[in-house]
Amino acid sequence: MTFRFIHSSDLHLGRRFLNLPEPQDGNLRGRLMEARFDKIQRLGAAAREHGAAHVLLAGDTFDSATPSPQVLRQALAAMRDESAVTWWLLPGNHDNMRNAEPIWDEISRDSPDNVRALLDGDRVDLAEGVALLPCPVPVRAAGRDLTEALPRIETSEGMIRIGLAHGGVVDFADRGDHIPPDRDQTAGLDYLALGDWHGRLKVSQRTQYSGSPEQDQFKHGMRGHCLAVTIPNQGAEPEVTEIETGSFLWQDTELALHDGEDAAAALEALLPSRDRRNTLLKVRASGWAPMSGHAALRIAADRHAPEFAYLELNANGLGTLHSVADLDEIDHAGAMRLAAEQLMAEAEDLSLSEDDRAIAAAALNRLYAYAQEAAK
Known part of the structure; x- marks a missing residue:
């Protein structure tokens, strides 16, 4: 039977x-x-x-x-x-x-x-x-x-x-x-x-x-x-x-960036184009990007997040490429410039632990983002 x-x-x-x-x-x-x-x-x-x-x-x-x-x-x-x-x-x-x-x-x-x-x-x-x-x-x-x-x-x-x-x-x-x-x-x-x-x-x-x-x-x-x-x-x-049978799609994916790549465009190319309302997505950014790339990536994620059931960007694994031009975007002189220079020095100081360098880099990226927001 x-x-x-x-x-x-x-x-x-x-x-x-x-x-x-x-x-x-x-x-x-x-x-x-x-x-x-x-x-x-x-x-x-x-x-x-x-x-x-x-x-x-x-x-x-x-x-x-x-x-x-x-x-x-x-x-x-x-x-x-x-x-x-x-x-x-x-x-x-x-x-x-x-x-x-x-x-x-x-x-x-x-x-x-x-x-x-x-x-x-x-x-x-x-x-x-x-x-x-x-x-x-x-x-x-x-x-x-x-x-x-x-x-x-x-x-x-x-x-x-x-x-x-x-x-x-x-x-x-x-x-x-x-x-x-x-x-x-x-x-x-x-x-x-x-x-x-x-x-x-x-x-x-x-x-x-x-x-x-x-x-x-x-x-x-x-x-x-x-x-x-x-x-x-x-x-x-x-x-x-x-x-x-499932209604929701849960995904955890990596966004690997390289020097010179447009971080925001790379994220947008990675995001699914359909059924975003029923998609829960974690994006883990890795590789390297300048401070402007970090900021653009976060802005792009925040812009698209309301279209998804859930969208989380984790940039802890994304290294920062520092430059004097980025510091100029924060401030040309004064207390903010001094703070930015100190943070950049700590982020690049190999005598410090990896965690301490990462904390300094994250703080510098945050300072850059605040400066960009204030300039709007």
Whole structure:
């Protein structure tokens, strides 16, 4: 028989994004939180589009062990509204069974008929000839391989075996708390659906991370995905289709400048031209630029920032090329000129530490920027 399902994980519903500074409009965190809820509907749509009746969530459906009643109830209501789909929720490290016990009790007691909590390692039959083998996370740091029991779970001959787990896969040779990358083979699994890694990662054709359907960090450089998985029959290689689900793109990119390059033009060439409102971008400037280049780069970043969901320029790695002409732009004489000359001398003094030289250079760049602003 052919069996189709959607593999997703790490929705982290209720995450507040306090690590991001709130822009002046005060709306970014709210937009990011709402986008995570929207993914429930998007996963349901992906299931319908691919003829799947089940969505397997491989842990961390909730960002914490104590989501607000609104977060919990609205999530269950959204899943209830996708009535053609059965949602299978596996406790992860953020919403593990011990710390989040009240959540799982409430879900088990009050959830809609199409929402199922997987609170033990017992086999669940998803359809005739299809067994789901869940590995719920009991505590935040279990300290052991939670898939270790899978090879001992018996199923009838010819039955499709699908594992569902939350944790990291590395070479299985150190502390014993990671999932071995060959677990699909040792447990006779047709597919092992994993969560915990927020990016898309294919360990093997039978062992895969879907990643979060909505990204939440500057790490993976792509929008969120889920996976549509088709298993033609027991033992057959699964067919895995990536489905882009994310609303926001988080990117961390480097802007390498060289002597004589127009810093502002280089930044503008680097910035994406489309969908800036849904893009969070960190730009790390490196190389060398004169003080005028530093100032122009900052002005360009400030000019474009309101077009983005978030834009951060980090110029700590951008060295400064000093010149007397730059000092003349600050002042020709007087106290400001003396301060600028002192800072330039410290920035170029090799007897000082690298940190002290960097502090002096940054102060000189700031003084130059103030002088340019005052001259307008």
